[in-house]
Amino acid sequence: MEFPVTGKIQNSFFKSRVFPYCGRPREEVIIGPHYGVDVSIVHLQQGLAMAMTSDPLSLIPTLGLRESAWLSVQLMANDMATTGFAPMYAQFVLNLPTTLSAEDFEQYWRYIHEYCDRLGVAITGGHTGRFDGLQSTVSGGGTMITIAAGEELITSKGAQPGDVVIMTKECALLSTAILALSFPQTVKKECGEEIHRQACELFYKTSAVEAGLIAGEFGRHTRAVTAMHDVTEGGVMGALYELAYASGCGMEIDETAIPVGEAQQKIGDLFRIHPMHCVGAGSMIITVKEDQYHSLLIQLEAKSIKARVIGKVMNTEAGLVIDNGDQQRILHSPEADPYWDAFFHAFNSGWK
Numbered sequence: 001m002e003f004p005v006t007g008k009i010q011n012s013f014f015k016s017r018v019f020p021y022c023g024r025p026r027e028e029v030i031i032g033p034h035y036g037v038d039v040s041i042v043h044l045q046q047g048l049a050m051a052m053t054s055d056p057l058s059l060i061p062t063l064g065l066r067e068s069a070w071l072s073v074q075l076m077a078n079d080m081a082t083t084g085f086a087p088m089y090a091q092f093v094l095n096l097p098t099t100l101s102a103e104d105f106e107q108y109w110r111y112i113h114e115y116c117d118r119l120g121v122a123i124t125g126g127h128t129g130r131f132d133g134l135q136s137t138v139s140g141g142g143t144m145i146t147i148a149a150g151e152e153l154i155t156s157k158g159a160q161p162g163d164v165v166i167m168t169k170e171c172a173l174l175s176t177a178i179l180a181l182s183f184p185q186t187v188k189k190e191c192g193e194e195i196h197r198q199a200c201e202l203f204y205k206t207s208a209v210e211a212g213l214i215a216g217e218f219g220r221h222t223r224a225v226t227a228m229h230d231v232t233e234g235g236v237m238g239a240l241y242e243l244a245y246a247s248g249c250g251m252e253i254d255e256t257a258i259p260v261g262e263a264q265q266k267i268g269d270l271f272r273i274h275p276m277h278c279v280g281a282g283s284m285i286i287t288v289k290e291d292q293y294h295s296l297l298i299q300l301e302a303k304s305i306k307a308r309v310i311g312k313v314m315n316t317e318a319g320l321v322i323d324n325g326d327q328q329r330i331l332h333s334p335e336a337d338p339y340w341d342a343f344f345h346a347f348n349s350g351w352k
Contacts, residue, residue, distance in 0.1 A: 006340040008233050011035045011245070011333045030150070036242030037156050038079040038229060049150030052143055053079040057092065059139035062182040062347075065104060067203065068139075069111030071174075075232070075281055076144045077119055078208040082228040082284070084154045084216020086209060087144035090116055092126040095140040100130065119209070152220055159227040159247035163313040164293040166286040168211045168305055171236050172264040172275035173282040175339040177203035179267055182343070185352040191266045198263040206282035211305050215286050218299055224292035231283035234334035237276050239285050240311075241320060241331055247287075250318035253311035256325050271342040278339040287313055 004010060009018070014035050022033055030049065031041040039051045058071040073090075080087040092112065096105065116123055121144065180187045180199030188196045208230045219225030229243040236258055244251045255276075264275040286307075288296050293309065300307040314321075320331040 004336045006344075007336045010335065031155060031157070034157070034246060036229070036246035038082045039155060041150070041153055041155070043150060044147065047149055047151070048147055049153055050145060050147050051080065051083050051085070051153055052145050054141055054143040055079060056138045057094065057140045057142050058137060059096070059100070059108065060137045060178070060182070063178060064181075065108045066111050067181065069108055070115060070204070071206075072139075072142065073112055073115040073119070073121075074207050074209075076142055077121070078212070078230040078232075078281055080144050080146055081209040081212025081216075082154065082156065082230055083146065083148070084152065084212060084219055084225070084228070085146050085148045086119060086213060087121050087146050089124045089145040090121050090142060091124060092128075092142045093140040094126065094128040095134060096128070096130045097134040098130045098132055152216075154216060154219060154225060154228050156227050156229040156243045156246040159243060159249050159287040159313045161249060161313055161315045162290055163226050163287040164290050164309055165240070165251060165253065165311040165313060166288060166293060166296065166307050167236060167258065167283060167310045168208065168286070168300060168307045169205065169283045170259040170261045170264060170306070171231075171283065172260070172268065172278040172280045173202045174206045174280060175273070175278040176264045176267050176275070177206065179271055179339075179343065179346070180263075183346050183351045186346070187267060187270065190270050195263050195266050198261070199267055202261075202263065202282075208282055208284040210303060211284045211286075211300060211307075214299055214303060214305070215284070215288075215296060218296050222289075222292050222295075224289040225286060225296070226289065227287045229285045231280035231285065233279050233337040235275065235277040235280050235337070236283060236285070237322075237331060238334035238337070239280075239283075241334055243285055243287070244313075244320050245333075247313070248316060250314035250316050251311055251320050252314050252318065253320075253322050253331070255322050257308060257310045259306070259308065271346065273338040273342045277334070277337065279337055
């Protein structure tokens with residue numbers, strides 16, 4: 001199994017080339033590297049545990065400094081929110097292009113500070129430098145950390161047969177917004193001004209933190225929330241596969257229940273990508289005990305977070321089945337997110 005052309009590695013590559021080589025085993029590591037799991041957890045003393053998550057940082061000139069900083073902070077925070085807790089600390093490693101001026105860097109960094117401050121996150125260190133030859137939209141990497149009672153931390157490994165599968169918000173929030181913001185003239189011409197406006201407004205709806213914290217608090221009172229996974233690369237279908245894989249369960253998913261907004265569908269058609277398979281930060285997949293799911297839906301909707309039931313967790317033998325009303329199919333391990341090819345094809349083709 002070779003590297004994907006672009007995007008994150010797939011399960012087969014992870015299992016064969018990464019997972020066997022993870023340093024010295026330590027007994028306090030409760031959850032280490034695992035495909036489909038957003039966080040690692042290390043046992044501390046007095047019943048506490050430390051949760052950690054890492055992600056690339058974004059610096060996308062066609063998007064803007066403020067927007068890039070939002071992604072750099074928010075995507076890590078979304079991962080941490082799958083534990084049911086907010087992040088507390090952050091480390092940033094910034095590998096910057098030599099074309100970035102000191103003034104632009106300061107602006108970018110101040111936005112990172114602002115978004116961390118809003119979340120209550122202390123920046124505790126990292127590394128910053130400029131290097132020749134770096135022209136990527138990935139400007140380094142970061143790690144967020146939180147400390148909480150170990151028994152209260154949720155992961156994507158806890159789903160159980162009989163649980164209900166809930167999805168918040170809609171598909172492809174992030175990929176749709178970035179494509180609209182990056183290629184505004186093309187989107188306006190082909191999809192219209194109103195679709196472009198709707199798509200751009202999706203950008204700052206890409207936080208899943210509030211949904212994760214609501215589900216976490218609900219779970220601490222009811223013990224009914226069993227797993228969470230935010231929707232990132234591979235879209236909602238990728239997130240469902242990863243959660244099912246991490247939990248060792250099957251699923252039966254009603255594809256017709258998965259919400260896809262008009263802007264996502266039209267821009268997906270323009271860029272020839274399917275919204276259900278594209279990066280969708282802002283949405284959260286939550287599994288919850290069947291007798292409690294309705295109460296969780298009420299709490300989410302009370303905070304104006306759209307949420308709906310899209311399926312049920314099954315035993316492993318049932319597999320991961322997607323039902324569109326006319327036929328059923330098996331959902332397999334996700335391949336590279338089509339968003340990446342769509343973005344770079346449009347960029348290289350001179351779309352404006």
